[in-house]
Amino acid sequence: MAHNVDREVQRFQDFLQGQGQKLTAERTALVREIFSTHYHFEADELLFKMKEKNVKISRATVYRTLELLVKSGLVRRVHLGEDHYHYEHVSGNSHHDHLICTACGGVIEFHDEELERLQMAICEKKKFTPTFHNLQILGVCDSCKRKGQHPESPDRVRMIQQTKLRK
Amino acid sequence: MAHNVDREVQRFQDFLQGQGQKLTAERTALVREIFSTHYHFEADELLFKMKEKNVKISRATVYRTLELLVKSGLVRRVHLGEDHYHYEHVSGNSHHDHLICTACGGVIEFHDEELERLQMAICEKKKFTPTFHNLQILGVCDSCKRKGQHPESPDRVRMIQQTKLRK
DNA sequence: CAGCAATTGAGACTCAGTCTCAGCATCGGG
DNA sequence: CCCGATGCTGAGACTGAGTCTCAATTGCTG
Numbered sequence: 219m220a221h222n223v224d225r226e227v228q229r230f231q232d233f234l235q236g237q238g239q240k241l242t243a244e245r246t247a248l249v250r251e252i253f254s255t256h257y258h259f260e261a262d263e264l265l266f267k268m269k270e271k272n273v274k275i276s277r278a279t280v281y282r283t284l285e286l287l288v289k290s291g292l293v294r295r296v297h298l299g300e301d302h303y304h305y306e307h308v309s310g311n312s313h314h315d316h317l318i319c320t321a322c323g324g325v326i327e328f329h330d331e332e333l334e335r336l337q338m339a340i341c342e343k344k345k346f347t348p349t350f351h352n353l354q355i356l357g358v359c360d361s362c363k364r365k366g367q368h369p370e371s372p373d374r375v376r377m378i379q380q381t382k383l384r385k
Numbered sequence: 386m387a388h389n390v391d392r393e394v395q396r397f398q399d400f401l402q403g404q405g406q407k408l409t410a411e412r413t414a415l416v417r418e419i420f421s422t423h424y425h426f427e428a429d430e431l432l433f434k435m436k437e438k439n440v441k442i443s444r445a446t447v448y449r450t451l452e453l454l455v456k457s458g459l460v461r462r463v464h465l466g467e468d469h470y471h472y473e474h475v476s477g478n479s480h481h482d483h484l485i486c487t488a489c490g491g492v493i494e495f496h497d498e499e500l501e502r503l504q505m506a507i508c509e510k511k512k513f514t515p516t517f518h519n520l521q522i523l524g525v526c527d528s529c530k531r532k533g534q535h536p537e538s539p540d541r542v543r544m545i546q547q548t549k550l551r552k
Numbered sequence: 553c554a555g556c557a558a559t560t561g562a563g564a565c566t567c568a569g570t571c572t573c574a575g576c577a578t579c580g581g582g
Numbered sequence: 583c584c585c586g587a588t589g590c591t592g593a594g595a596c597t598g599a600g601t602c603t604c605a606a607t608t609g610c611t612g
Binding site: 240242260261262277278281301302303 | 567568569570571572577578
Binding site: 297299301302303317319320326328330332333336337340341344345346347348349350351352353354355356357358359360363 | 464466468469470484486487493495497499500503504507508511512513514515516517518519520521522523524525526527530
């Protein structure tokens, strides 16, 4: 919990209404779940969590709702070094990038103004109009390094999965 | 062509031998294809090109060889904003990142020392030992902007496919 | 030439994600 | 109160990228 989710539900409803769409029970449940528990998650993980809670929501609805959430700007789709998407919610707070530990699979977020500025400068030089960016740095985090975990080779990152779900 | 491919073939053989593995006709053909023609490519695209040239190589072998090439460091696996991998060959030249035009699908490469330094500094601050990174900036390139192509929303990038192949 | 490990192709399989379609919910008129 | 329109839903078929299995083949090496 730790966070009042109603604000996001409201924002989503506003977005939907602007499109002549409706905030249904399923959509509300998904938004609540996303904003109260998860931070980074996979679509199937979300599906699984809902099933666990005995809230029956179909795969199709989960994907459809995620798409709407991405369009509304409440959720962002990110690559985290694996070969499928991850999602993260955006609680009004600013953009960030990811350090991904290839030993434990953990994700550290960071934001750096200098980095953002530099990217803008690069785009300007190339006459490129950026809308979005995505930076992942793969490596080994401090605690894994202490434990002497040897880094997996980058191309094996995708194999390091803490959670395997899908019923 | 434009580039002598034998050096890469040799490097690959050295790598394979170090592992007690063999440089077969199929592997040689793939390396030659990769280093003489493509720059960024998808696995299936490579498979298709080989078929086109009447060099029969199975899907499994293409994927297996790509994995070996990634391990050997001759080829790099990158995300280019779509939901599956792309590959690019590494001809001894340095690391670079990508500007990806969401209107035309084009890819502009760039390398910036300052950016690299900054990333190292960020990692240091977080006590993170980087091995690899991947930065994509999505947006609209100069020529698309002139043509007034309106930018696709980031989450639709994956739909913009110039080439659809597979058999 | 026999033995043996590495390699191969065909095709089954997996898994994330998409699509289709019939049935349901809701709403604004008549 | 019923009607049609519109949007939403779940079930499950489908897709496409990538992986795995296994029997057959290759290419050493002794």
